[in-house]
Amino acid sequence: MPGDSTPTLAGFQAFVRDIMQVPGGAVPPDGVLGMVFRLANDLVIRDLRLIDGSLYTDCVYNLAASYLLRFAQDTTSSTPPGYWAKVREQLGMNSTTPGLIQSSSDNGTSQSWMIPDSLKNLSLADLDAMKNPYGQFYLSIMQQYGSVWGWA
Structure with missing residues (x-):
């Protein structure tokens, strides 16, 4: 396979450590890292390896990073204190987004956003992934792969 990478x-x-630049004192336990890594590794479509093995690896790491942003918890010994909560707040990840705004109006104005077909069938997990750069990377690659992705 071209660019084979596992x-x-x-x-x-x-x-x-190197890309997300999480401070050493805020890195979650290996169990949490392993859980988000296994989840991403199971969900990223394996056919990407046929295009480029390193692209597949990048998608796994970016999806795992997106999950890590959602699942990592601060502990009393975390340094800096509240690291994960602050990152989620900065990225606007602390609220549920059940969809995208399609129309808005008041007495004097009206605006509407066209919702591309590629966004109409996103799952809640996909909408959540759109709130951080790692999830955005993953989704951008998956949508290039096709309009429907999932288990491989």
Whole structure:
């Protein structure tokens, strides 16, 4: 396979440290890192390896990072304190977004956004992933792959 690369937990840990730049005192326990890595590894469509193995690996790491942003918890010993809560707040991840705004109006004005077909069938998890750069990367690649993706 071109650019053959296999995602690993050690590779994801390096991604968390080097790409996400999570401070050492805020890195979650290996169990949490392993859980989000396995979840992403199971969900990213394996056919991407046929295009480029490194692209598949990048998608796994970025989806795992998106899940990590959602699931990581601060502890009393986290340094800096409240790291994950602050990141989620900065990214606007603390609220549920059940969909996209299609129309808005008041007495004097009216606006409407066209919702592209590619966004109409997003799941709640996909909408959540759109709130952070790692999930956005993953979704942008998956939507290039096709309009429907899922288990491979």
